[in-house]
Amino acid sequence: MSRIAFRHIALIGLGLEASSIALAARRAGFDGRITGTARTAATRDTALRLGLCDAVFDTAAETVAGADLVILCVPVGAMAEVAAAMAPGLAPQVVVSDVGSVKARVIADVAPHLPPNTHFIPSHPIAGTERSGPEAGFAELFDDRWCLFTPLSDTDPTQLTKLRDFWHALGAKTDTMDAEHHDLVLAVTSHAPHLIAYTMVGVADDLSRVTESEVVNYSAAGFRDFTRIAASDPTMWRDVFLTNKAATLEILGRFTEELFALQRAIRQGDGVHLHDYFTRTRAIRQGIIEAGQDTDAPNFGRTPLPPAEPDT
């Protein structure tokens, strides 16, 4: 018996997030209707071929017709346009949600387009991989990950509960916070780290004295973790930085300040400063493992584990 109270889910955009939502909903026993649309015909065809949707449409308005849950799964910069395009097709009392990584801007871009008899509940499932497109999705993507809601002041608590139950059925844990606070937290845990990883990978690519083959061959030393982050979808990330500009720039300013202090410690040979700093950061890793947000296996489990110890 499915725990999902909705009967017709419409997915606008059919990339990694949307395809994973479809697969996770089916895994949870959802036997209602799933419709979808995507910008390109190739993506729409792939989604049909994979059986992600019962039907795909060329327009957002056709896709949402009759749906009681609409989820916008497009890059943040495209939210305003798809909201305007789908609005004429929305059924009364529909729950409209999204998966955008930035929340204040999505609210500003989407809310004005929605008829008054709809329920808009902005959401952000914190789960993704470096892959994109409809073939990148998998049913387990949201298992034990967080889905954050940033409800508006007039959000109907009954609808929020329905949406929360939906995400629980998909495997996620949920929490609620203010949109501005969300954008600051994510600037720290996601947006700034992504920009930094993109930057470091770009620098490595630029250095002509260090040939690409050397950077690639000797990447196991730390750099390869940056390249995974820097392989993420370019359009999605361009939009994240442009729509969470203030918080991202604030965190990057703090980062640069701190980096300069560590550079000075290196230049001055201040080993105590460096050792203290590196000891403190080690403890944070332990917290993440205890919170179940990463594996404790060395190298993320990329390398085999040592044989079990008899007395450990």
Next chain:
Amino acid sequence: MSRIAFRHIALIGLGLEASSIALAARRAGFDGRITGTARTAATRDTALRLGLCDAVFDTAAETVAGADLVILCVPVGAMAEVAAAMAPGLAPQVVVSDVGSVKARVIADVAPHLPPNTHFIPSHPIAGTERSGPEAGFAELFDDRWCLFTPLSDTDPTQLTKLRDFWHALGAKTDTMDAEHHDLVLAVTSHAPHLIAYTMVGVADDLSRVTESEVVNYSAAGFRDFTRIAASDPTMWRDVFLTNKAATLEILGRFTEELFALQRAIRQGDGVHLHDYFTRTRAIRQGIIEAGQDTDAPNFGRTPLPPAEPDT
């Protein structure tokens, strides 16, 4: 039949690298003698208990007595001291090597202490995890990873071949380069990325408005990859930065310059610049996967793979 030509391996320092060398050598069929020493009695006891060594000694000079291969597995900043301490015990014609992440400084620190009838071949296996200590080692650590040699101008080619065969038996691929070039390449692929990851994790820890629990809970968005890198051994990394100062600071200077350009693009809303940059970095990831230096599984294989596609 073991492909290892040495008969007695002495390990100075008994952490992740040394314990993995011992386990990988045994896996390769090495049936000679392994002796070891470590700074603390606790580490020496653990190594004995785990059966990593046939015998452990309190001093480096006792440990190397009779060995035909000595490998220095201590932090780069401790190399000079252990080289001086072991020198009186070295047998004639012994091969002395190391696993230090910085090569020019290790050569400067170790070479002056070695008697003329020894063969010093500086080495760097590019393999590690965020764990440290004798219990962190495992036999597969070096499989398909690179071990770089930075031989001196007077290195005996026969001894270099023996050492190369040793590392092949441990599962590694090998290459040879100049020590200064090594230090620049590693500044790009390892040292700068580590300092950047340490910095970002430290910044997150500092931000009192973003509570630790939020940073930890929502870390799956990219930050957790930084925390893994920033969980590496503090002493080892302090020494790396202090001994590869010039190359690390040069790469960090380039990084900051590039980061400022991207920050300006964000501030000015230059989406084309951002999208182009992020598209270029995505390609580098593909190169690393093709070179066998990382898994192609999304999230490093942390999350389950999607079901196989019939026609992909």
